[in-house]
Amino acid sequence: MSITCLQGGRVIDPVNGVNNIQDLYFQKEKIIAKPSNLDSKIITTIDVSDKIIFPGLVDLRFHLKNITGGQTENILSASHAAAAGGYTSVLLMPDTTPKPDNPGTIQFIQDRILKEACVKFHLCGNLTQDGKGEQLAPLGSLQETGVIAITDCPNTTQNNQIFSKGVEYASMFGLLVIDLPRDISLSKNGSAHDGPLALKMGLGGYPRIAEELYVQRAISIAQSIDTKIHLTSISSKGSVELIKSAKDKGIKISADVTANHLCFNENCITGFNPNFKMSPPIREEIDRLSLVDALLEGTIDCVSTAHNPFQEHEKNVEYDLSPAGVISFETNLSSCYQTLKENKEFCWTKLIKAMSSNPSRILEIDSGNLSIDMPADIAIFDPNIEWEYGSREGVSQATNSPFEKHLFKGKIMQTFVNGKIAFELK
Amino acid sequence: MDISNWTRKSLLGIEELSHNEITQILELAKLFKKETEGDMSNKNYLRGKRMVNLFMEPSTRTRIAFEVAAKSLHADVISVAEQSSSLTKGETLRDTAMNIQALGADAIVLRHSSPGASLFLSKIVDVPIINAGDGAHEHPSQALLDLYTLQDKLGTVEGKKITILGDILFSRVARSNFWALSKMGAEVTLAGPSTLVPKQFESMGARVSHNLEEALQDADAVMLLRIQHERQSSSHFPSLAEYTKVFGLNKDRKQWLKKGALILHPGPVNRGVELDSELADSPQSVILDQVSNGIAVRMAILYLCTMQGATNL
Numbered sequence: 001m002s003i004t005c006l007q008g009g010r011v012i013d014p015v016n017g018v019n020n021i022q023d024l025y026f027q028k029e030k031i032i033a034k035p036s037n038l039d040s041k042i043i044t045t046i047d048v049s050d051k052i053i054f055p056g057l058v059d060l061r062f063h064l065k066n067i068t069g070g071q072t073e074n075i076l077s078a079s080h081a082a083a084a085g086g087y088t089s090v091l092l093m094p095d096t097t098p099k100p101d102n103p104g105t106i107q108f109i110q111d112r113i114l115k116e117a118c119v120k121f122h123l124c125g126n127l128t129q130d131g132k133g134e135q136l137a138p139l140g141s142l143q144e145t146g147v148i149a150i151t152d153c154p155n156t157t158q159n160n161q162i163f164s165k166g167v168e169y170a171s172m173f174g175l176l177v178i179d180l181p182r183d184i185s186l187s188k189n190g191s192a193h194d195g196p197l198a199l200k201m202g203l204g205g206y207p208r209i210a211e212e213l214y215v216q217r218a219i220s221i222a223q224s225i226d227t228k229i230h231l232t233s234i235s236s237k238g239s240v241e242l243i244k245s246a247k248d249k250g251i252k253i254s255a256d257v258t259a260n261h262l263c264f265n266e267n268c269i270t271g272f273n274p275n276f277k278m279s280p281p282i283r284e285e286i287d288r289l290s291l292v293d294a295l296l297e298g299t300i301d302c303v304s305t306a307h308n309p310f311q312e313h314e315k316n317v318e319y320d321l322s323p324a325g326v327i328s329f330e331t332n333l334s335s336c337y338q339t340l341k342e343n344k345e346f347c348w349t350k351l352i353k354a355m356s357s358n359p360s361r362i363l364e365i366d367s368g369n370l371s372i373d374m375p376a377d378i379a380i381f382d383p384n385i386e387w388e389y390g391s392r393e394g395v396s397q398a399t400n401s402p403f404e405k406h407l408f409k410g411k412i413m414q415t416f417v418n419g420k421i422a423f424e425l426k
Numbered sequence: 427m428d429i430s431n432w433t434r435k436s437l438l439g440i441e442e443l444s445h446n447e448i449t450q451i452l453e454l455a456k457l458f459k460k461e462t463e464g465d466m467s468n469k470n471y472l473r474g475k476r477m478v479n480l481f482m483e484p485s486t487r488t489r490i491a492f493e494v495a496a497k498s499l500h501a502d503v504i505s506v507a508e509q510s511s512s513l514t515k516g517e518t519l520r521d522t523a524m525n526i527q528a529l530g531a532d533a534i535v536l537r538h539s540s541p542g543a544s545l546f547l548s549k550i551v552d553v554p555i556i557n558a559g560d561g562a563h564e565h566p567s568q569a570l571l572d573l574y575t576l577q578d579k580l581g582t583v584e585g586k587k588i589t590i591l592g593d594i595l596f597s598r599v600a601r602s603n604f605w606a607l608s609k610m611g612a613e614v615t616l617a618g619p620s621t622l623v624p625k626q627f628e629s630m631g632a633r634v635s636h637n638l639e640e641a642l643q644d645a646d647a648v649m650l651l652r653i654q655h656e657r658q659s660s661s662h663f664p665s666l667a668e669y670t671k672v673f674g675l676n677k678d679r680k681q682w683l684k685k686g687a688l689i690l691h692p693g694p695v696n697r698g699v700e701l702d703s704e705l706a707d708s709p710q711s712v713i714l715d716q717v718s719n720g721i722a723v724r725m726a727i728l729y730l731c732t733m734q735g736a737t738n739l
Contacts, residue, residue, distance in 0.1 A: 202562030272542030318540035
């Protein structure tokens with residue numbers, strides 16, 4: 001059976017402590033050791049010298065409105081966009097139509113995924129029914145049908161009793177709870193960071209404390225129940241400090257940040273461009289710097305995409321009426337690399353840890369490292385390619401990206417999922 | 427009058443204007459004000475131009491003033507209110523505006539509840555957009571007529587102390603006035619309860635005060651803003667009565683004002699809430715001057731934006 005050799009690239013495999021120029025072999029869907037008898041006839045060699053090779057990226061938060069497609073993103077286009085960004089496993093948030101809130105629908109969604117997706121889709125169920133925060137969802141049944149985590153994201157369960165009981169109930173099944181920390185009463189009309197800029201622009205503010213109160217809530221609940229909670233899309237310096245302190249105490253909290261929050265500060269909304277409107281909002285430079293430091297020192301575990309496609313007529317309206325969310329799959333790694341490489345603490349091992357190994361560990365899925373016998377989920381990145389992102393030329397069917405016409409250096413060349421090419425740069 | 431160096435097609439806000447541009451508008455307004463005192467029947471400055479008033483929020487003063495201003499310049503005026511437009515049928519602002527453009531509008535005057543709505547529209551259509559209020563962001567024509575009124579009464583605002591009192595947080599008038607006054611050299615104090623006047627306004631360069639007496643003394647003029655109780659949740663202040671008790675400007679507090687200090691209000695006035703009738707109707711009050719000056723100022727804005735440097739004055 002044919003063996004593929006990725007030859008001469010820099011292999012980054014944080015779990016196995018690898019950061020060397022070496023060859024990587026896989027056969028069928030598995031990574032294999034260097035064969036003892038190399039027969040050139042059965043080896044396909046791909047020259048990847050000057051490229052970076054790492055385990056395929058793993059995303060903890062992405063949205064897809066309509067499972068069956070429609071005019072915007074569908075499973076097929078989202079999975080191709082993910083592959084183009086080096087992703088091999090992605091976690092689908094439950095705000096889809098239809099909702100994954102019963103075994104029949106979950107089976108239907110899984111069938112569609114099997115038919116259409118070129119990367120691995122994992123399903124996240126709702127913590128409460130319909131994500132409304134009122135009544136717990138049937139978590140045990142959801143897990144039986146293949147849900148690997150639960151969340152109400154993009155909503156946040158406001159009722160503390162329901163949330164804490166939900167976390168406790170989920171812990172019985174070993175189900176990870178993902179929480180988007182947000183106090184709605186403090187941020188209901190907030191379409192921008194609550195600071196001097198929003199004040200000047202006349203926009204409703206979404207203050208840091210709306211997030212930080214709920215970060216503290218998650219920490220206290222995780223501590224009292226002694227279970228894991230993952231906080232998604234952290235945006236403020238105060239949240240970073242709370243998470244750091246909780247981790248120092250051994251509380252089982254993990255967190256992610258989006259690439260957008262690492263790359264931009266609040267000034268990006270000066271022109272009322274809805275493609276910079278996200279939830280939580282992009283905050284001040286002091287927050288951005290804190291998030292970058294926290295990622296590089298490990299307080300924040302992962303980078304998520306929060307990929308959230310909208311149709312142009314939905315998104316490109318008056319700023320405050322525009323829904324929050326942007327697409328990110330195709331730009332996430334390049335934008336993170338561009339921003340983080342300027343930091344003296346940057347190294348590829350930390351970035352791949354944050355974008356592959358850590359999310360795999362948190363989700364307890366079979367990816368995030370290049371050990372022998374692991375699925376051959378591999379991405380190849382050329383750090384020297386200069387390119388301009390144009391959403392209309394992109395793979396995603398949506399165009400709501402904040403990186404329109406942005407110049408990047410560094411791009412995904414090839415992505416393998418189970419040893420098969422899921423993306424190849426033409 | 428030389429307006430050849432006016433290059434703006436749209437008037438979206440005061441923040442983006444220079445001292446020179448503000449002066450140009452006010453000088454032209456002065457000219458128009460003088461002309462309106464005489465016979466305007468042969469002043470066909472904007473004859474053949476079609477102006478559309480697109481008002482997505484209720485307005486009396488601003489909408490009528492723009493209409494009167496346009497008609498005084500012999501432009502054709504069409505007024506569209508949200509209730510009578512296809513927006514109630516689900517049409518987006520983008521589509522409505524593009525249709526209005528296709529129907530031959532030469533300028534659109536837009537009032538909308540979304541901050542940045544005028545900027546948004548200016549990127550979609552080719553015709554000049556005149557911002558008649560976009561959410562809590564800006565209301566440039568109001569600030570310009572306030573500035574006109576102040577300059578008319580005080581000679582200049584440079585070095586003068588102006589206090590803007592009331593609901594600053596939700597007020598586009600306060601923001602535009604702050605930019606206009608500070609660009610022209612006035613010292614601006616924003617005053618009111620801490621929940622409606624956050625300290626963060628200091629980052630724009632304003633002085634912030636939560637003490638009425640302190641905010642009123644030394645002021646050459648005080649501009650009161652309507653308490654928009656329909657916009658505020660109960661968390662911003664307990665009640666109108668409480669607001670009036672702590673921040674209402676009444677006969678007793680008049681003594682805190684400097685002698686001759688002017689009283690302005692963009693209207694509509696909540697009499698007995700932010701301002702007592704006795705003061706609203708006193709000789710210090712220039713509230714009705716503001717309204718009549720508003721016509722000349724809007725004539726100047728319409729003229730400059732639609733003619734864009736060309737002149738037939």
